[in-house]
Amino acid sequence: MKLGILLTTSPENENTHTAIELAKAARAMGHEVSVFLMEDGVYNVRDKNFAALSEAGVKIALCALNTEDRGVEKVDCALFGSQYDHASIAHDSDRFISFG
Amino acid sequence: MKKIAVLIRRPPLNTILNAEALRVSVGMTLRDDRVSVIFIGDGVWSASANLDPAKIGRRDSKKEFDVLKMLKCRLIADRASFESRGAGEPVPGVELVARSEVIRTLNESDIVIPF
Amino acid sequence: MQNHAECGDTMAVAEIDLKGEVCPYTFVKTKLKLEELEIGDELVALYDHAPAVENVPRSLRNEGHKILGIKEIGDHLWQVRIQKV
Numbered sequence: 001m002k003l004g005i006l007l008t009t010s011p012e013n014e015n016t017h018t019a020i021e022l023a024k025a026a027r028a029m030g031h032e033v034s035v036f037l038m039e040d041g042v043y044n045v046r047d048k049n050f051a052a053l054s055e056a057g058v059k060i061a062l063c064a065l066n067t068e069d070r071g072v073e074k075v076d077c078a079l080f081g082s083q084y085d086h087a088s089i090a091h092d093s094d095r096f097i098s099f100g
Numbered sequence: 101m102k103k104i105a106v107l108i109r110r111p112p113l114n115t116i117l118n119a120e121a122l123r124v125s126v127g128m129t130l131r132d133d134r135v136s137v138i139f140i141g142d143g144v145w146s147a148s149a150n151l152d153p154a155k156i157g158r159r160d161s162k163k164e165f166d167v168l169k170m171l172k173c174r175l176i177a178d179r180a181s182f183e184s185r186g187a188g189e190p191v192p193g194v195e196l197v198a199r200s201e202v203i204r205t206l207n208e209s210d211i212v213i214p215f
Numbered sequence: 216m217q218n219h220a221e222c223g224d225t226m227a228v229a230e231i232d233l234k235g236e237v238c239p240y241t242f243v244k245t246k247l248k249l250e251e252l253e254i255g256d257e258l259v260a261l262y263d264h265a266p267a268v269e270n271v272p273r274s275l276r277n278e279g280h281k282i283l284g285i286k287e288i289g290d291h292l293w294q295v296r297i298q299k300v
Binding site for chain 1: 102104116117120123124126127128129130131133210211212213214215
């Protein structure tokens with residue numbers, strides 16, 4: 001199964017922990033997981049535990065416009081993408097969950 | 101083709117999220133899925149023609165509304181929320197509908213993105 | 216729109232100026248313009264939003280179009296040549 005996750009809150013929100021645990025559990029069961037970050041959610045690429053998801057095979061993409069507004073520098077663990085990538089995750093996923 | 105609903109629930113002038121929800125709605129059309137935008141609760145203020153964010157130096161969403169209409173996305177606002185707040189006239193292209201229609205639209209959506 | 220003299224056939228070149236536009240309008244407007252063109256036609260698009268210069272060509276390739284070239288032609292100004300496939 002392909003799981004898509006949208007995360008729009010910063011790491012101080014419990015959503016980050018929930019999204020991390022959900023993504024890890026889904027990967028452990030062999031599912032494909034893609035996460036899209038928007039708004040203050042883009043700050044999650046600076047969170048060590050969140051960034052580690054990419055090593056577990058979770059694909060992370062984010063809204064590059066939102067990172068520009070917030071001065072978030074490019075990192076290797078995430079695709080600094082666009083709403084096209086967001087739409088693609090929604091389009092291609094079997095389940096899509098939004099955390100905001 | 102998937103049915104995607106973007107749900108706008110908050111008052112618009114203390115957050116950029118409503119404007120961003122409309123930008124996301126435009127973005128969600130890019131893989132040719134069918135997008136509906138639903139305004140409910142205090143979110144109906146974003147669909148009010150009376151709202152003028154420029155008066156406090158905030159961006160308006162005219163461009164998003166224009167593109168969503170051009171792409172034939174469905175824009176609906178919960179009539180009860182709209183009328184109970186005296187939100188005036190809706191933005192042209194936004195249809196006021198019964199609560200049951202809002203629920204039906206949410207129910208038939210493959211994906212709901214709440215803001 | 217003009218014909219490519221050197222091609223000698225009906226392939227046409229269209230232009231779109233997307234200075235001042237950000238995501239997702241950079242892609243939306245490029246896509247809508249491509250829909251007006253014939254297969255094989257070239258679209259020359261101008262962007263001044265840096266993320267668009269990486270993301271729009273990547274998304275267009277994903278849609279099956281061909282990127283003929285990306286060139287920085289000024290300070291924060293890029294020209295992307297796209298062939299409709």
